[in-house]
Amino acid sequence: MSTEQSTPEVDVDVVIVGAGGGGLAAALAAADAGASVVVLEKLDAPGGNTALSTGSIPAAGSRFQREAGVEDDPDRMTADLLRQSGPHEAEHLTRRLAETSAALVEWLVDDHAIGLSLITDYKHVGHTVTRLHAPRSRRGIDLSNDLVAACRRAGVDIVTGNPVTELVVEDGAVRGVVVEGERTERHVIRAGAVVLAANGFAANRDLVARWAPELAGLEYFGAHGSTGEAIEWGLELGATMRNRSAFQGYAAVAYPHGSILSWTTQEKGGVIVDSRGVRLGDEIVGYSGFAAEVLTGTAPIWAVYDARIRDITLREEEFAELVEMGGAKECATIDDLASVVGVDVEALRSTLDAYAAAARGDEPDSHGRTDFGIAPLEPPYVASRVSPGLFHTQGGLDVDDDARVLRENGSPVPGLFAVGGVAAGVSGQQGGRGYSSGNGLLTAVGLGRLAGTAAAEGQA
Ligand SMILES: Cc1cc2nc3c(=O)[nH]c(=O)nc-3n(C[C@H](O)[C@H](O)[C@H](O)COP(=O)(O)OP(=O)(O)OC[C@H]3O[C@@H](n4cnc5c(N)ncnc54)[C@H](O)[C@@H]3O)c2cc1C
Secondary structure: OOOOOOOOEEEEEEEEEOOOHHHHHHHHHHHHOOOOEEEEOOOOOOOHHHHHOOOOEEOOOOHHHHHOOOOOOHHHHHHHHHHHHOOOOOHHHHHHHHHHHHHHHHHHHHHHOOOOEEOOOOOOOOOOOOOEEEOOOOOHHHHHHHHHHHHHHOOOEEEOOOOEEEEEEEOOEEEEEEEEEOOEEEEEEEEEEEEEOOOOOOOOHHHHHHHOHHHOOOEEOOOOOOOOHHHHHHHHOOEOEEOOOOEEEEEEEEOOOOOEOOOHHHHOOOEEEOOOOOEOOOHHHOOOOHHHHHHOOOOOEEEEEEHHHHHHHOOOHHHHHHHHOOOOEEEOOHHHHHHHHOOOHHHHHHHHHHHHHHHHOOOOOOOOOOOOOOOOOOOOEEEEEEEEEEEEEOOEEOEOOOOEEEEOOOOEEEEEEEOHHHEOOOOOOOOOOOOOOOHHHHHHHHHHHHHHHHHHOOOO
16 A cells, blocks of 8 residues: 555554554563664453453463473473364464473563463363463453553553554555554654554454354454454465464353353363253363354353362362352252253263263273263262353464565565464464463463564664
């Protein structure tokens, strides 16, 4: 596009589109490298999906793991993520992000005072060792607030309520952005490089229907800003999408609360049943992959676990709040449980008996589950009503090892970077099943740091 003479212009080294985890990490890295940086956020507050997440970032070989006696390295992390994702179109990113992950979390904590520590009480989906690093509260809003504070200390401008509507492109190179909104007059910010950190397209039903129609049945539980325009700008410049069908689903959004029912309830031995009182699959495929199984059940859907599992999971703040709000109903007997869940008691008894036999090792599990936590379940039982949801899309623009957007022929679009949900993710090509815990923030914050450093090169 070209700019009109009357449109006011500002110049900076690096413009970042989107103030979620990816954009804020990119801004910090670019500022560290001496660049002048502005972050433009279309909504009235920074945070995006990052603020709604549990803030868990995987890293292999971090000093926090060493201090906890956890042996890990990037090869193991790469193998773990690829086992979960299966082969895919951006495997170079899996390797690159694993190799830079320890430096990423150490940089966040040591250089920028971001509050992260190693989660030692669960590993979650895809990981063979404990490698998720999260705020103590396990709330992404704390990660987001820490990143915003670090950006302010680093002299980064974060401007909210400023939607980017177009890229400024001259002779095939990206040279800035156009900003225009209901409360913001059209203006141009010229820059040496632009980092697209605007997340994916899960909040845009038209793009979901076009790019990932299999997600259409899932209700979206993420932030409203993920409307996919940044991916469209990249495509207009000749870029391609990779791993387009990948997404993070969540099988157990607490109903009607809308918060996450921790998957620890399942990993420790719980099950998911539908209105017929039957289980819907192997819960250990993970909270993302299991969302598709839940769609095959008949509502209402309930997670069933027991008081021991509830008490273990109470360490997680969001779960504790759900319990406080009445989202975990204790039932003394199977009859009580059947009445709370609203299913035929004999059907439920038969399901739980068969599951207990599998957990004891007396019989193979009818759904192939092999990890039962502390099951068989014991009274008192606990039940939480849940529904499946879509958290974010993982497919996006093809990028190189430093998040430069690539055209179909493999050449970079000069001046353009993409991170997080705008970039190809590392969750494979099998819908929600390829998602390992932390893949979302890994591609956001991990690629963000790499993009910020590369975008600042030669500009400061
Ligand atoms: C409930 C929930 C729990 C999750 N838990 C985890 C977890 O524990 N670990 C994990 O790895 N992932 C998790 N995820 C996924 C994770 O939150 C996302 O993958 C990650 O936050 C994406 O970061 P991002 O910076 O790419 O996008 P976001 O954090 O969404 O930030 C993008 C920002 O760009 C803004 N924006 C969009 N378009 C424009 C525009 N045109 N102009 C200006 N601004 C724009 C948006 O408003 C938004 O603020 C979870 C997601 C949800 C919904």
